[in-house]
Amino acid sequence: MNTTTAPAETLSAMAAPPIAANDESARRARLLPRLKALARPFVLLPAAWLLLLVVCALAAPLVAPYDPFHPDLKHRLEAPSALYWLGTDDLGRDTLSRLVFGARTALLASLESVAIGAALGIGIGLAAGYLGGWLDRIAMRLADVMQSIPAVLLALALIGVFGKGLTNAMLAVGLIFSVSFMRITRAVVLAERERLYVDAARVLGLGPFAIMLRQVLPNVAGPLVVQGSIALGTALLIEAMLSFLGVGADSTQVSWGAMLETARQFQSEQPFLPVLPGVAITLTVLSFNLLGDALRDSLLPGGPRVARRAAAVPAAPRFEAAADAEPLPADTLLRVSHLTVRLQGPQGEAELLSDVSLHLRRGEVLGLVGESGCGKSITAAAVIGLLPPAARVAAGSVRLGHTELVGMKESLARQVRGRRIGMVFQDAAAALSPVHTVGRQLVDAVRAHSALDAKQARARAVALLEMVGVPDAERRLDDYPHQFSGGMAQRVVIAGALACEPELLIADEPTTALDVTIQAQVLDLLMDLRQRLGMSILLITHDLGVVADACDRVAVMYAGQMVETGPVREVLAHPRHPYTAALLAAMPRSGAGTALATIPGRVPPAWAWPAGCRFHPRCPHAVEACAAAPVALAGGVRCIRVEALAAQQAEARVLP
Incomplete structure (x- = not known):
């Protein structure tokens, strides 16, 4: 299983066309948009x-x-004429x-x-x-x-x-x-x-x-x-x-x-x-x-040309709730419906997300898993309205409660970010400004969405650090990010995300750069805050063990699509999509001498999504029909062989 590429690097890779030195058509395709x-x-x-x-x-x-x-004083300072134009x-x-x-x-x-x-x-x-x-x-x-x-x-x-x-x-x-x-x-x-x-x-x-x-x-x-x-x-x-x-x-x-x-x-x-x-x-x-x-x-790359093109694109068409095949629970907080995101690159448009749908109930933790390059971070960026200039929402809807986020004006989106949606990034060192104290950054976050004065905002910042478990919070407000360890810096980032007690917290691989002990502490902190504040969490991770311990439901992504969704216990105990089963098989297990299973190949780039089922080139159960036509998400799984594979699994469990 290939999980080494960071999400930011994946986006950059998606934006760059493949090198084909001997392919004249590819070379022309790269030159045409520039011309x-x-x-x-x-x-x-x-x-x-x-x-x-x-x-x-x-x-x-x-x-x-x-x-x-050559001077000609007879004609000096003449006005335009037939002789001197x-x-x-x-x-x-x-x-x-x-x-x-x-x-x-x-x-x-x-x-x-x-x-x-x-x-x-x-x-x-x-x-x-x-x-x-x-x-x-x-x-x-x-x-x-x-x-x-x-x-x-x-x-x-x-x-x-x-x-x-x-x-x-x-x-x-x-x-x-x-x-x-x-x-x-x-x-x-x-x-x-x-x-x-x-x-x-x-x-x-x-x-x-x-x-x-x-x-x-x-x-x-x-x-x-x-x-x-x-x-x-x-x-x-x-x-x-x-x-x-x-x-x-x-x-x-x-x-x-x-x-x-x-x-x-x-x-x-x-x-x-x-x-x-x-x-x-x-x-x-x-x-x-x-x-x-x-x-x-x-x-x-990424110059004003992209920004102008993105600005010229009309707002994405909003998806009507009546078109949903299944009614959503009444306490649904976040609803992403048929979301499609496209990226404008030198070779043309690539589709980063295709018909992505998910929902998150109030107080629920939803795990979003998949290999690097599958579109997890792009999904989070689309939800919070932080897509890069080259990318745009081409279709679909994102609703937070009764508020439509797609096509929202930036002035209104700023009121939603921080106040109703918080985000924890995977690299705390990059998420904190190195030239400002953590107190200054927390105070700015608090005052951006409240009428508190400087003194009150500082007191709130102290309370936030204490809430996330930073010792000696009053003194540490005046420290700079480089004076914090990786785990403590991540706690500061979480404190900033919780500054205004948002309804939804998006945690984009919040434990990637931390050691195992600190990972457990940060995850325990998130779960504790969820209980105390009653907020919902969208947890993006590669670790299915974390999903099993912390999440209520799980959504599995592959190549810009949702391939399986459902309750955690059900999906992990009886995976219906071959990709979900392959991810579970690739998890390290205790016991010496056991070879670690891997998924052959790698996630294709966005400009080269396979036809039909996008996982079929790597799927051991693929048949000719898998490549014939796009596969819809039905009953929480995107696979045309789901019934046949389920029958095979049931038969295998029965046989001694």
């Missing part, structure tokens, strides 16, 4: 403008109708021709400065982030010094040292850009160097230089490309400003900034003169920025 993201008016129009500038820059002598440096400047030079040649200067200056900044910044940031040590400390101190000086003053100072001229000006701008490139590169490399593929490269014997260039750099290229595209627009602005001040382009070059300076002097005589270079600068900078946004949306 569609780039084929939008706010992308195509800036791209067309920049393409026009590139053509003008490369073919300026052919495109420009006149020599941009965009008029002339103070020396009678054609404005259109100067704009065309100015595009060459603008693009050349931008590319020079960004190339210098990227080469220096990415190189230093890559080495500093990967190697660390004294190189990292020196690089960061130099970056701090350079960023403490205003960019314009630094550019002017560097120009004063190197001398005037476009090349020297762009060298100065490139040095300024190198700091931002270095910081971004270092930040992403610090996270990337901890990934397993880097360790694998080390195992293969690759040296640091090869790992940095061939392994790490390609994986961090996305944010660097985005930064470069945005820096191009900034470089153009700086070049225009320096030329406007007279320290950028010289007299042998045409610059839009220099054209603005000339237009400023003669604006009273020809008001149209400053409009054209100003519009050219504005459109070009805006185009670079819009393309930078588009690159970010297509290259960076």
